[in-house]
Amino acid sequence: MPLTRLRMDELVNAWVGDDDTPFHLGLLAVFDPGPFAGPDGVVDTGPVADELSRRARGVPELGRRVLWTRWGEGRPVWVEDPDDDLARHVEVRTLGPDADLATWSANRAATPLHRDRALWRADVVHGLPGGRFAVLLVVHHVLADGIGGLRLLASLLDEAPDAVHEYGPPRTAPVPAPPLPSHRDLVADHLRRWRPARDGQHRPRAPSLARACRALAQYRDAMSDFSGPLPRTSLPRVVGPTRRMSVTTAPLGPLRAGAHARGATVNDLLLAAVAQGLRDLLSARGECRESLFVRTIIPVSLDPSGQATSMMVVDLPVGEPDPARRLASITGRTSARKARLRATGGTGQDLLALPVPVARLIIPWARRRGSARIHLSVTNIPGPAHPLWFAGAQLVQAFPVAPLVPLVGLTVAALSYNGRLAVAVNADGTIRDLDTLRDGIAASLADRAREGHSADAAT
Template sequence: MAFTRLRMDELVNAWIGDRFTPFQLGLLAVFEPGPFALPSGSVDTALVAHELSVRALSVPELGRRVHWTGPGEGAPVWVDVADDVVTRRVGTTWVSPGTDLPTWASNRAILRLDRDLPLWRAEVVDGLPDGRFAILVVVHHVLADGMEGMRLLASLLDADADVVREEPPVRIPASPPTRLDLVRDRMPSWRGGARGRRHQPAGWSPGEPRMALREYRESMAAFTAPRPRTSLPRAVGPTRRMAVASADLGALSRLGHRRGATVNDLLLAAVTQGLRDLLTVRAECRAGLFVRTILPVAGASTRQVASMMVVDLPVGEPDPARRLATIVERTSARKARLQATGGSGPHLLALPIPVARILIPWARRRGSRMIDLSVTNVPGPVAPLWFAGAQMVEAWPIAPLVPLVGLTVAALSYNGRLVVTVNADGAVRDVDVLGDGIASALAVPAD
């Protein structure tokens, strides 16, 4: 009996998250009503949900769950589920007029997923202005990160309005493995001389612990400079607030080309402006102030994030041009260092599972005490996408918060636009100041 066990980069995400900060991300996609419009002006959400559930059956990753294992059984295993389990992951809901849709979605995204079911859910949302509807997709980081999550969403959509999909054949999942199956699956490694190393992942070598320790020390070196005190760090509570900004992606790309900066650099500069505005309102902005942020870096051999890049944003610098130049210099240096060292993840992910189970969550908790926010930028589709004839007009990413870090910024490009969301702890009542500052900084004059 063949098994697909969780990779280490998937497994570590199961160890992260607590009561108020589940390690879940969301994406809210807004659609024109298209063929789902009803004469009353509302949307046939039941039909949308049926179409969505049928499409989900065609995506292998959405039709499986984690079979959690016990002592001696090895890493958890991916197992298929019955079709009706998949279709029940799709539901319908509605929002009342005047609802702050981004904030509503960010609060829905932290409702915990059942770890014994497929690690995702989707809701079709009615009640939007202009007869539009939305689909909120929430996935656990075990299943996908931002880039993989965007790929999964795109697999549910179409490249044009006229695509007709056939219903997939009924799947009959195999029975979950028994304890005996799982133990037998591990026997070849024991017989091959790996006795005593049964918790070590494939490709492990005796030098891995030493290299992992070196990686950890190198990653923590970015935190050596004392971080200025601000009101940004906070214990994260049970609610969220969200602000949204957007910009023309083509104009940003041209501006970046003229200034020797990437779109990601311009995004960080906009976040810096927003933070400057926020801390000025709070009477905390001062010369020399910086705000420490982390940016995820995808690994070469995994589908999920393998490294984190630390950048100190020059919030205290009053000149926007100097702020951008400083950011370009710092991000270039960090990228060069990551390329030279191979990143801060491959050897940590190769540690024996019991060691990694303790070290990685501990390192993450320690790191969260040393940063002020995180920023991520996910490249999305460059052309419009459709859902059974209804065009997707907007897509808002919802990045998770971590303990003691009450702000996270996520950007997603789609169809020539860059959408930036600021997900904040619900007690951060001035998050719109940050969002407005980002929007102002991203506004590029017409060429």
Template sequence: MARERTGRRVPVDRAGPADLAMRSLGRRGLPMQLAAVLVLAPAERGPEEVARVLAGRLGGVRRLRQRLERTPPGGGRPVWVDDARADPARHVRQLPCPPPGDEQALLDLAAALVSEPLPADRPGWAATVVTGLAAGRTGVVVVLSHVLVDGIGGLALLAAVVDGAPAAVPEPPRPRPAYPVLASDALRSRARALRRLPAGVRELRDATRAAGRARTPPAGPCSLLAPTGTTSRAAAVAVDLGRLHAAAHRAGGTVNDALLVAVAGALGALLAARGEAVDPLLVTVVVTARRTAGTDRLGNATTPLVVAVPVAGSPADRLARFAGTVRAARDSAAGPSLPALLGPVFRLLAAAGAYRWYLRRQRRFHTLVSNVPGPDRPLALAGHAVERVVPLAVGEAGNVTVAFDALSYAGTLTVTAIVDADRVPDLPVLVAALDAQFAALGAPAAAP
């Protein structure tokens, strides 16, 4: 039996069903990866010091020194195993920002980096220090495999890397759990699954309802739904979080309600510019099943909800009508996602290409929105003030040509539109419309 040097038995650290669902989705097309793009203010320390700090602090997180490995027959789900050859410095590099060195150039580079599959022979993360930004700024693009983390887990890693975080002392690599340990743990897991079967049936019913398969009518046909490729572009809008919160509160809603109304209005304007009209728009909202995470509790814990968001009318009127919709849907359908509940069945369908076939033809939703509440106070990294944090994620998009990631940080909500480069050549029209929607809600663009 494998034991640590302390004599304790090596724990069995298995990937969860949602993590494995992410891995199965990332095998074709774009990888399932997410990124945080940090804009750092000028400081005395140079990019070499930023790279050194990133390698040291991210390398101190055990999960970022591990790889996911299959088990022998009867050993249960794949397990996280310490990689004795892990070298954090290999995960960090420097690149110059393409001209003109502004934020859009940084986002163009970040979109290319997050779309590049992470090497399979090492733990699933990479960090790039981007030099040559305007006004002496430095950029940082941290890319993570979605098998490792969801948005909340990504924030836990951000908290571990910024200045003032407790110093992490890397522990010696653990040996791989012995087969008898894996087999007995797998048997216990199967027994627990059998005991939970009645609850699992209820969760499956709730997850089906949340995903919009039970009552929501099909998404109206439009150019937002078209088979996507592997080239993405991104652009971001930043708004004053306090003013957006006040506008949402006046309508009896939340910041998330206001975000969805603004997104639907912007997409409606984009369609109008193309000579199309759809009302309502069906939006998949990624809802987290947890408020916080730690570096010892990463993984994925999200549920997708499909909601109908009105397009016609002023932003304020639509917000008043829509307020509370997400809360009601979340309260009636909280729990694991459908892919996580289906487990091996879903992974088999994904491996055979059946789920990808479905995604490229689905009519359940027009777009996807993820909103993660981030730090409310300013942060620093290697002595540089962190001016902005821009979220960015890619993955198997099927026929969804536009998606949105939102993250709040130090009083600003940053909303990133990620589009298929070939299907959405009019990205500037979408960004301008999103700006206008927030301004109409009383939350104009935040100061850069």
């Protein structure tokens, strides 16, 4: 049987990351206790972990791992591990009385995953105020990106409080996973893929010269956004092993109305709020000046599925004191960047068609070079507009935990769920004034939400 090799985009995600900046995505889900609360109101986490393990067995992506290959064996292979018990991926944790859930989650998300198992982990956390419990799902970007990670979490949840979760077709006995492919199997499959096609079989073809030229043009166009000197600030730093995270939320409906009233998008409002938070942060540090900008990189979806297909770089006008002019500037810049990406077809797919040895050199090098030319990253993940449940316990809040990259000690990630926008600021643990940034973001979003309420009232 042909083996399922990692795609080039998955392989790229396996190349990046190190001990201090693993390429992990976290999703923190906070639940009301629901049926898991005992007579004393304390959540019994044992049944939560058992239910989570059972549901994970019904999600194919959570039952496969990467078989890392050696020279001559071809690309790594997706396999179902016959020795992997998915219950080992679910752990129970108690949050201490003085611990902060957000910061604990950011540090836990940066804890390495076992590369010889399926690349995910779930922690059931109790000890939260109000008797609530949380589930922190951590996946490697090889397994899923932001949208994909959210879909994995949603596949473990229910659409209604009394829903019966399906675990797949019933089986009288577990079907054992096939044995892992041997060195001989891997080499034979690798060679088979490059033999001349026979009997109408499709064989991969080497990238054409035209496509290689398009890939180089896309690379030059992408790297041109990083040109020009960066203003000197205290934001760049070598990222260490510890994290600090701070969160806030805002009503999504009024934000949409406020964005529409100003000819902007919710994502533009988020960027403007980040600019306000950075202005407050750098002003408190004595670094803000009129011409100051902060460079951010933003995932962009040019696909109807919402999957991120490209990246754009935007300079946030932090030195601009007027919030309205700041938002207008950001809206103009994001519109221009998106138009250019559509015109040039800048999805980066031609870069992924380069031969593996060439891509192995170019893409990680470009990522390292790019990370030295930005201050932070900002991402906005669209989530479910309706409430979700876990075996009768309602999901009340959900926060994304985005990864850090070397030399970029800040990342802001937003997630919409059930009518609210949750924003999580993840940072290197040496940044002690993170709440100043968070408070500035919260204040800006609150101002835009009030404008949205006023706009709705006027109509």
